[in-house]
Amino acid sequence: MTNNVAGALCYLVGFITGIVFLVLEPYNKNRFVRFHAFQSIFFSAVCIVFSMVWSWIFVSLLFTPGLGMWGLMSLIFLVLRLAMFAAWVFLMYKAYNNEEFKLPIIGDLAAKQAGA
Numbered sequence: 506m507t508n509n510v511a512g513a514l515c516y517l518v519g520f521i522t523g524i525v526f527l528v529l530e531p532y533n534k535n536r537f538v539r540f541h542a543f544q545s546i547f548f549s550a551v552c553i554v555f556s557m558v559w560s561w562i563f564v565s566l567l568f569t570p571g572l573g574m575w576g577l578m579s580l581i582f583l584v585l586r587l588a589m590f591a592a593w594v595f596l597m598y599k600a601y602n603n604e605e606f607k608l609p610i611i612g613d614l615a616a617k618q619a620g621a
Contacts (some may be wrong), residue, residue, distance in 0.1 A: 508532075508537050508538055509600065510601065511526060511532050512537055512541035512600035512601070513541075513597045513598075514526070515538065515541040515544075515545040516541065516545045516548075516596050516597045516600065519546075519552075520545065520546040522542075522545065523541075523542040523544075523545035524542070524553050526538055526541075526542040527539065527543075528532070529562075531591060536620060537603075537605065538606055539620065540615050540616060540619035541605075541615075543598075543618040543619055544611055544612060544615035545547075545596070547608075547611040547614055547615055548592070548593070548596065548608065548611055552589050553584075556586075559582055563575065563578050568579060568596070
């Protein structure tokens with residue numbers, strides 16, 4: 506499998522495929538694949554933590570008497586989840602095109618872990 510396909514597949518199932526490509530022998534030595542694997546792991550972790558925190562806030566507001574903001578909160582959550590999905594597809598597209606696109610904070614961490 507070529508490096509661009511392996512880099513794109515790192516994002517397919519989030520941190521699971523990121524870890525798989527960090528363990529697989531020919532790909533764990535390739536800096537391009539390692540970068541995308543680490544960025545996939547970090548991006549997935551941020552999405553999961555964000556979803557957990559947002560759910561906690563949503564449930565807290567849901568049971569707060571008199572606020573009734575659950576409709577607005579669920580709409581905002583839907584928009585943010587669509588943005589996360591678009592970012593996920595965009596990262597797969599960039600990796601498939603042999604580009605090392607760095608997300609603002611996560612990308613620098615992934616580059617350090619991959620070994621500049």
